[in-house]
Amino acid sequence: MTDNEKITILQNLIQIESVNDHEERVADYISSLFEPYSDQVQIKKVPFAEGRTNLVVTMGNKTGKHLGFSGHMDVVDPGNVEEWQHGPFSGDVDAEAGKLFGRGASDMKSGLAAAVIIMLELLESGTAIEGQLKLLATVGEETGEYGAHVLTQAGYADDLDGLIITEPHMDGIITSCKGVIDYQVTSIGAPAHSSRPDMGINAIDNLIQFYLAAKKLMAQHNEVNPKLGKMTHSIDIIDGGKQVNSVPDYAMLKGNIRSIPEYSNDQIFTDLQKIVDDLNMSDPKMKLKIEFIYPEVPIINGENLLTKLAQKISEQYFDQILPVESSSGANDGSEFVQAKKQFPIILVGPGNNSSHGYDEYVDIAQYLNSINYLKDVAEQFVGVSEFAEVQD
Ligand SMILES: [Zn+2]
Known part of the structure; x- marks a missing residue:
């Protein structure tokens, strides 16, 4: 040719x-x-x-x-x-x-x-x-x-x-x-006037609980793959609330993980799901849900x-x-x-x-x-x- x-x-x-x-x-x-x-x-x-x-x-x-x-x-x-x-x-x-x-x-x-x-x-x-x-x-x-x-x-x-x-x-x-995991966590609350936040459930407050726990968990993972290096975790999108005098009834975040075989995708799914389950169990006002989007293995x-x-x-x-x-x-x-x-x-x-x-x-x-x-x-x-x- x-x-x-x-x-x-x-x-x-x-x-x-x-x-x-x-x-x-x-x-x-x-x-x-x-x-x-x-x-x-x-x-x-x-x-x-x-x-x-x-x-x-x-x-x-x-x-x-x-x-x-x-x-x-x-x-x-x-x-x-x-x-x-x-x-x-x-x-x-x-x-x-x-x-x-x-x-x-x-x-x-x-x-x-x-x-x-x-x-x-x-x-x-x-x-x-x-x-x-x-x-x-x-x-x-x-x-x-x-x-x-x-x-x-x-x-x-x-x-x-x-x-x-x-x-x-x-x-x-x-x-x-590296493998790739995108995930999304949603938090459902209940709206109320911000002058009476006790009447509502603040979805942002609840989502932050997940945010902190996920950050802490991922920071503990220092495994190094000889070829790929370390796993990375980054929360890149966060969204919630519409008006400054209304308690937010919805909040959402999205995170991105680049995984290595030493901390497997399956283990990451289990660990993040456990954070969500534990938080939901710890407080009846907590309504969190996690979803994994097109995860890819290393x-x-x-x-x-x-x-x-x-x-x-x-x-x-x-x-x-x-x-x-x-x-x-x-x-x-x-x-x-x-x-x-x-x-x-x-x-x-x-x-x-x-x-x-x-x-x-x-x-x-x-x-x-x-x-x-x-x-x-x-x-x-x-x-x-x-x-x-x-x-x-
Ligand atoms: Zn391409």
């Missing part, structure tokens, strides 16, 4: 406005690219909701090593369109700067395009692969990893021996990620062939061997890690810090280079006729 064709595929993907929805159009476009090879690939659409469909494309053999490539098809909202110099869904190229612009240029339609192009190029060249390559294109990653959840539950990741998530990160290979990889290969091969494509790194952000890997079989998951792909910002872009040379690099990793992992088998 020519460089121009690779750029066009990315532009076409960016021009599909899949802002937290409409991923089916992306899935349709990608499957149309595989149409000429329909006798050599299996194309499966796995619906999540109306207009929101995951896409799984498989090629190769049941035997041998199975490598997954995963990318999400949704993008975040462009925000104030006036702030963009290049239209957020234009796919504009600035040839002089070597940049391609648009929402998803970095996060992560370039990574998604890379995975698609790697498979298309292998099909185009008629390269015989020994194992299997599987594209897992997902919906709703940005708002809760819904697509990866659906695919994992349906068993699409159970046969994998390795997974590359082509999220934007090119300075290193991410092999471990990802930890030990030594493995995929990471070793990805590091070894990186030297030929970059000016250094890409270091192994960790991340505190959420991604589809937290869902795929719950497949029946354990396999290494790494995150590496084209993109940069412009993700989610105005004039999001990808460096075109980096995009093209990442395709060659990841293709090399994929070929050596699953084995193709011209490569000797790579040993663990």
Whole structure:
């Protein structure tokens, strides 16, 4: 495939406005690219909701090593369109700067395009692969990893021996990620005139009891993961009360936790729930409720062939061997890690810090280079006729 064709595929993907929805159009476009090879690939659409469909494309053999490539098809909202110099869904190229612009240029339609192009190029060249390559294109990653959840539950990741998530990160290979827990606590009180607060129940006062207890509990957890460091906890939204002379009958807070295996998500759920239960028990006027929103477990990889290969091969494509790194952000890997079989998951792909910002872009040379690099990793992992088998 020519460089121009690779750029066009990315532009076409960016021009599909899949802002937290409409991923089916992306899935349709990608499957149309595989149409000429329909006798050599299996194309499966796995619906999540109306207009929101995951896409799984498989090629190769049941035997041998199975490598997954995963990318999400949704993008975040462009925000104030006036702030963009290049239209957020234009796919504009600035040839002089070597940049391609648009929402998803970095996060992560370039990574998604890379995975698609790697498979298309292998099909185009008629390269015989020994194992299997599987594209897992997902919906709703940005708002809760819904697509990866659906695919994992349906068993699409159970046969994998390795997974590359082509999220934007090119300075290193991410092999471990903190888990994420968002939670919301609501407090229901009873309204009264503020001149007689004894007649009401102050929902803010009650919520503060939780706030203090949760802060105290989390501060006690000093466990350190050698790769991920410490767990973090931050209460970021607090809301309650309408009028200064009325006792508030409602208050709410939201907290965010980045978890590590040493203090597991399950234990955190239990501990926070216990705070709520104990407070409710301690005072009949206390009416607190906690909800956990799309929690994600941490990802930890030990030594493995995929990471070793990805590091070894990186030297030929970059000016250094890409270091192994960790991340505190959420991604589809937290869902795929719950497949029946354990396999290494790494995150590496084209993109940069412009993700989610105005004039999001990808460096075109980096995009093209990442395709060659990841293709090399994929070929050596699953084995193709011209490569000797790579040993663990
Ligand atoms: Zn992303």
